[in-house]
Amino acid sequence: MTSLQETAADDAMSADDIELALDSGPFATWAAPLAALAALVAEAKPARVVSPAEFLRRCVDGGARCVDVRSPGEFAKDAVPGAISVPLLDDAERAEVGKCYKKQGRAEAMRLGLAKLRKRGGLSSLATEAAGEAKVVGVYCWRGGLRSGSVAWLLARRGIDVFVLDGGYRAYKKHLRALFEQGPRVVIVGGRTGAGKTRVLRALVKQGAQVLDLEGLAAHRGSAFGALGGAAQPSNAAYETTCAMAWRALDPTRDVYVENEEGHIGRCLVPPPLYTRMREAPRCVGVEASDAARVAHLLADYAEDAKAAPGGTRARLDAALARVAKRLGPQDTARARACLDAGDLAACARMLLARYYDKLYDRHLGKRGDAVLAVRAADPFDAAAVADAIVAAVARADAADLPLTPPVEAGHATRPSSGCGSSGRSRCDGGRSGWGSSGRRRCDGEEWQEWEEGEEGQE
Template sequence: MSRRGPVCVGDRHGFDTIIDARSPAEFAVDHLPGAINCPVLDDEERRIVGTLYKQQGAFEARRVGGAMVAANLARHLRERFAEQPAVWRPLVYCWRGGMRSGSMVTWLRLVGWDAQQLSGGYKAWRRHVITQIDTLAPQLHLRVLCGPTGSAKTRVLQALAEQGAQTLDLEGLARHRGSVLGGWPGVAQPAQTAFETALADAIEAFDATQPVYVEAESSRIGRISVPPALMLRLRASPCVEIVASPEARLDFLLRDYANLGDDPQLLAHQLHNLRELHGGEVIARWQAWAHGRNLAALFAELMARHYDPLYARSQGTNLQQWEERQSVAAPALTPADIERLASAVIALPWQSLNAKLPLPASGENS
């Protein structure tokens, strides 16, 4: 059996399984990529032990909690770990790398497995995530896809990935399309910490010598905030604008956002959020179209009166290389057209623009 010093976050890839020993509620908020949840205390047990600690002290909390931990560990040994071979090497963590993960490691090692405890636990992971984003984001060779609402930017990004390009799908990580009507149907956004975990995991996997395509985004995607280091890099990077006619964009939106017609009441409620910008009369008209499922009229006016003016104001302000942007024409935005657009984006002469990217400031990568 291996005996060694503390296991750091950077060593995690050398283990067969990563085990999160925290409660299911803690795990649901965020966890290490690929981890499985095998709690030593479930949510209610953790509440009970915490209450005992406050009201009766550490001894009573440990006496009661110890019995709960033993029962849970026995269950995991019978169920989740029952088929693991003798050479299995799990890495276990809890909140700080303390008693919960320590108790599991002790029992796993008694069985004969080379179990190890993650030094610093989840808190060490959070420090790692923040450091990786702040360190690696300024080094990315980003290429930013721009275009007004309905230009199929997300679909082009997906087509780029299918064609072998490196892509960073921020809306996919945030589970939101980024606009007032951008919520994914029936899907909640992740916690901010979980978004940052997924972001750091994606950035770490990139080949730093190759470009990364990303969609132009504001600093917030729904309720998720994009980390400042990444936003600064995105706004300083070269751009390509997808140029499509209003007719082509409307046709695309009617296909891509067709789900908005499934719940007219929810759509009308979302439109109410634009009341201060457009006034009661306009919003009443839009809500009437929503209730009548007249998405063609609604989307056409939303493009003309809301999204296109917003796009015109924001790009030159937020993107430093907007004036030097390249463009690709999109006569239509069918799936076949989107594949051709992705190929055209890859073929653009990007190299001359990369030189304009600012280098990370001194000490930024420390």
Template sequence: MIDGAQLIREPIERFLQPCGPVVDVRAPAEYAQGHIPGAHNLPLFSDEQRAAVGTTYKQEGRQAAVQLGLELVGPRLGELGGRLKALAKQSPGQPLRLHCWRGGMRSESVAWLARQLDLEVNLLVGGYKAFRRWVLNSFETPWPIHLLGGRTGCGKTDLLLALAGQGGAVIDLEGLAHHRGSSFGSLGMPPQPSSEHYENRIAMALHQLQGAGQIWLEAESAQVGRCRIPAGLWKQMQQAPLLEIRRPLAERVQQLVAVYGVQDQHALKEATERIARRLGPQRTATALEAIAQQQWGKAALQMLDYYDRCYDHELERHGQHGGHRLLGHHDLEGLSAETAAKQLINSGAIRAQGRSAA
């Protein structure tokens, strides 16, 4: 019988309730591929050590693998214990919530160590594998998805963020992907997550908006940079009602200059060259010359000419708005994102959380 703090095993639905730090004890490469958003990585083994233990298990059996694991971890017990205590101090009175891949030996071992330090521990039943099942199942659940559409440069992302700040239920698909969705979308952004972790981030964002009458997303392509929108969610987006926003060309150019005019000139040139075949030789040459001369507005006009043609083509190919029920057009000329958000909420076009359904 082990003395120490209480050990509780929790199913995924309870484990995800916000009550203490989540500690992922898998190897760094596993964590980098995908993890529960907000989880701290406290690897029991390095990537190389994990591979060695796995090979030993296959070739020599469980007992030999356990012995090797003990030899590798033994010298680090003090370090691991110190990090567990530091994590516990972040949320006094709350349990550490531990998991590994399947809720097996790694998380059990770290839980044992935590209990020797009188730290309360909750283990995720089924580990990260159970979390991934929950993630994929969440995209098959019907959600009250609504889309915000409009031509490039209308400031859809800024408007979504302003709506969130005023009580709207919003998921920023581009923000979660660290990409703005075009050839230029990665400029000035952090590295993109894996598609697996992108799914994790979206699922948690949806989870936090349970009960909302409307959940607003930007109308996107199926892929945002290298991150693919989950199939179940994408299918729902294809049938979601759509609100189209409009701004005059001059404001759209101004928006693009504000976002991209501060980016690295060489990176802008490379992004333009990547779509040269679609831009055509004349627009490409004009855009590259404008970038070389730092004439950002002129360069933006070439891009908008191309992207507007793409937008019009998509509308024509799928019918005026595809399978979407059009909620209306809203002209935002001269309005800041915050003012536009307030007007859309006050008009009833977009419902803030907590307001009754129409």
């Protein structure tokens, strides 16, 4: 059989002939129209592709219809915000076509893919679904290849103003990671577990300050007990996108307040370039609250979580306690469990703070030295007053040209930078660690494979 390149040199086919042949022509005659389609897509590509930044401006900011032609599985893991899934192939079909590509080559894989597509109505049906009622449409696939190019060709034939994401989803993710290398100055808000950091961040938002709520975006409070609310966490790929889009919306001329976090929040990994910005933040504020206030905060959070997910609350507490049992030690673990058995949650919280969380947090805080700006909360705890004090402390430090907070060096153990312990081991190697298949944190210096989520496939 002639190759696509050789076939493309045959007599030119009109666009109508190509679409008709691919939608209803005999399978044996598909080589020529496939080659012609590939040639037309390649010819039109320079005029249609736009950069990831421009694609976001047109789709996310400008409201253009955004069409994701990857498989449903790829789309479910992560997508451009607001994108509509119009897959050329379902997950099983994509796997089958991928195997065909490896064994028989690109031409046969394309023919098989089109045969699968024809069973669902063919190119015409696909174009109708992709366009909807829109007059302007952005299209992307995994790497900006033939999948998105073919759909763009179909839409352009129907009078749609269409553009394609240059480099596809893969380039889009690279662009999102680069966003964290610029943007506003980061001010870290730290403090021991229960100090009210999240409450203070909410108060800062009400006062008009910029806040990046990493725990809220991760649907997790950050500690071993942080998932008690029962909310499902997003995939790592989706979490990275959510963080990047929130960062993209910030005013680069104003500070952004970020809670001191580990490299992961539950099972969500903090994007490496963002985590680097956090480690290198020039200002770090430490919120200090009384033990009574801290215990009250933890009990209030527990009550809120129990209300959100009332079933199996004790089982979830036992599971969370088991995750920290090794570090807590057998005796303290037994005491904590006895407090739970007696229904004395306050005593359990006090013991966990004194015997576990405070020691870990204080050890981490020592890496920041004396440059941490301490803000003491009065009793009763007033989050708005603490927020005011934080803003004032940062302003005074800047005005007095006080030494900047030293960065936490890469390679140091990062447990627990938020004052909240966590299950699993955590050690950062320049912010490029990732989760292995077992769920453990690894530091191999490789790309974060889970953030790529999805094989390249064949376009």
